[in-house]
Amino acid sequence: MMITVHKPGLLTTVQDRGRTSYQRYGVVVGGAMDLFAYTCANILTGNDPSAAALEMTVIGPKLSFEQDALVAICGADMKPTIQGEPVPMWRPVYIKAGAMLEFQSASHGIRAYLAVSGGIHVEQRMGSRSTYLRAGIGGYEGRALAEGDQLTWGRSTSVSMAIRRSLLEWDGELQHADQDWSGGSYIAARWSISPWVLPRYEEHAQVRFLPGPHHGMFREESLTDLEHGTYQVGAQSDRMGYRLEGKRLMLRERQELYSEPVTAGSVQVPPDGRPIILMADRQTTGGYPVIAQIISVDLPLVAQIPPGGRLSFVRVDIREAQRLLLEERRLLAAISASVRMRVQHA
Amino acid sequence: MRYVGMMPLGDHAIMVKLGERPEEAFPSIVTLLAYLDDHPLPGQVEIVPGYTTVVIYYDPAEIEALLHSPGSYHTKSICPYDYVSEQLHNLIQTLDARDAPPAREVEIPVCYGGEYGPDLDDVARRNGLKSEEVIAIHCSAAYVVHMIGFAPGFPYLGGMDPRIATPRKAVPRTSVAAGSVGIAGEQTGVYPIETPGGWNVIGRTPLKLFRPERDPPSLLRPGDIVRFKPITEDVFARWEAGT
Numbered sequence: 001m002m003i004t005v006h007k008p009g010l011l012t013t014v015q016d017r018g019r020t021s022y023q024r025y026g027v028v029v030g031g032a033m034d035l036f037a038y039t040c041a042n043i044l045t046g047n048d049p050s051a052a053a054l055e056m057t058v059i060g061p062k063l064s065f066e067q068d069a070l071v072a073i074c075g076a077d078m079k080p081t082i083q084g085e086p087v088p089m090w091r092p093v094y095i096k097a098g099a100m101l102e103f104q105s106a107s108h109g110i111r112a113y114l115a116v117s118g119g120i121h122v123e124q125r126m127g128s129r130s131t132y133l134r135a136g137i138g139g140y141e142g143r144a145l146a147e148g149d150q151l152t153w154g155r156s157t158s159v160s161m162a163i164r165r166s167l168l169e170w171d172g173e174l175q176h177a178d179q180d181w182s183g184g185s186y187i188a189a190r191w192s193i194s195p196w197v198l199p200r201y202e203e204h205a206q207v208r209f210l211p212g213p214h215h216g217m218f219r220e221e222s223l224t225d226l227e228h229g230t231y232q233v234g235a236q237s238d239r240m241g242y243r244l245e246g247k248r249l250m251l252r253e254r255q256e257l258y259s260e261p262v263t264a265g266s267v268q269v270p271p272d273g274r275p276i277i278l279m280a281d282r283q284t285t286g287g288y289p290v291i292a293q294i295i296s297v298d299l300p301l302v303a304q305i306p307p308g309g310r311l312s313f314v315r316v317d318i319r320e321a322q323r324l325l326l327e328e329r330r331l332l333a334a335i336s337a338s339v340r341m342r343v344q345h346a
Numbered sequence: 347m348r349y350v351g352m353m354p355l356g357d358h359a360i361m362v363k364l365g366e367r368p369e370e371a372f373p374s375i376v377t378l379l380a381y382l383d384d385h386p387l388p389g390q391v392e393i394v395p396g397y398t399t400v401v402i403y404y405d406p407a408e409i410e411a412l413l414h415s416p417g418s419y420h421t422k423s424i425c426p427y428d429y430v431s432e433q434l435h436n437l438i439q440t441l442d443a444r445d446a447p448p449a450r451e452v453e454i455p456v457c458y459g460g461e462y463g464p465d466l467d468d469v470a471r472r473n474g475l476k477s478e479e480v481i482a483i484h485c486s487a488a489y490v491v492h493m494i495g496f497a498p499g500f501p502y503l504g505g506m507d508p509r510i511a512t513p514r515k516a517v518p519r520t521s522v523a524a525g526s527v528g529i530a531g532e533q534t535g536v537y538p539i540e541t542p543g544g545w546n547v548i549g550r551t552p553l554k555l556f557r558p559e560r561d562p563p564s565l566l567r568p569g570d571i572v573r574f575k576p577i578t579e580d581v582f583a584r585w586e587a588g589t
Contacts, residue, residue, distance in 0.1 A: 285495030
């Protein structure tokens, strides 16, 4: 049960849902930047929703599979191929032993997720398999994947087995009917997550926010600029934070603040007035005023904006933010249930 | 106990402000933290203290399920945030900061000056003190750990004597060794991992403040009391060698 890395891509790391319960010790949460795509990939392979997957960034890797494996690719379009044949995304794919899975540069987003049934198997550190790059902890030796690395995967769940069986049965029927199909190195499911419910990764994203704890300390015109202006994602944006260029956001009066907890989606404003959106690998606490807090369901859209891309902010209230969050949970539960139904009836 | 205010920190965390200044908020923060560790709220995920606030992360779906469970007396129009803030509002009134659990005391051995504390003499000169006096003052105080942040295991300590306060270095060092004990303005702290930094480094401890293989991974916890104790280079070397 081995995956060999032939080309690592630009930044490919092992990620899961992140490291919780250790923030009070200064340990960053980390985890997948686009939790929606990551979760879908796990659901489509029958995995536990917090199984470890590969997060691929901007340019994807080239990987070979030593044994047959059930995988799913979700997120940005990195034009994946298996043995040179284009392979569809957002659905289960059965890869046959020896096949080469290759990704190119991403379009429509910058991060894609590869889940393998059983989950990428690396040691858990502080309850998570996520790679914490700055501290060199977790994931594969605490670092991004490199050429020659070999990954293994864990035990499949009963749902994974059922998905696998349904794909193999279909493959058998096709071969029996002597139909021509996609080359023989993989079997992709005929169904996928409906394109209707998939997020649209745009280079100009509209993201919704709640006022942050220090919203009221900003000048009136800065609050207007935040809601009506457009901000560009700077080149120095990474898993820790996105630096934004646009109208400067200024406090009514300069004030030193005490450090307080911050979280993913917190929009911090340093004294130069240029906002920073904190992302998965952010510090646990911060001393800059937090003007806004991007809502959970829109963070995947931010994670998929390339440097140079733009975003605009739309204000919502806590009720609306939580209604949207619960709606997304229900959607994921429905996707999960429909996967199980399909394969049980196959 | 009283609180100053509550606000959402996004859609799955709530920030409770327990005072305007750290010293004033500290007893309430420690009390609330200890209580919630032992008696978690429904849906509670984790708690992170700050200088004047406590943030409680929660799972809105778990609370939504509770609000819709048969027999729930809550009106269905409230959102998970309303529920959590109501619970906290009621809880905080019943707590008394005088019931805070006794603080754990942690002694941190420090080899001051020399190669381990290159800025000790500078800190002394700027404050019109002798180096030995800086050490004596730094070692005489009991420091409270307000919070851990900035880097894994990095303690924000309160209680430093202003007589040894020293502004940050104009040019930060590109690398400060793990274990370095420093002063920045009126704060003192210990670098848990090697990192760039602008603090005046006055000494170094052989203790590991961040040890990811252990649980908890941080030597210090919010609420602890820290005392520094001077050790010689020989003791430092023996400590590092594990004898």
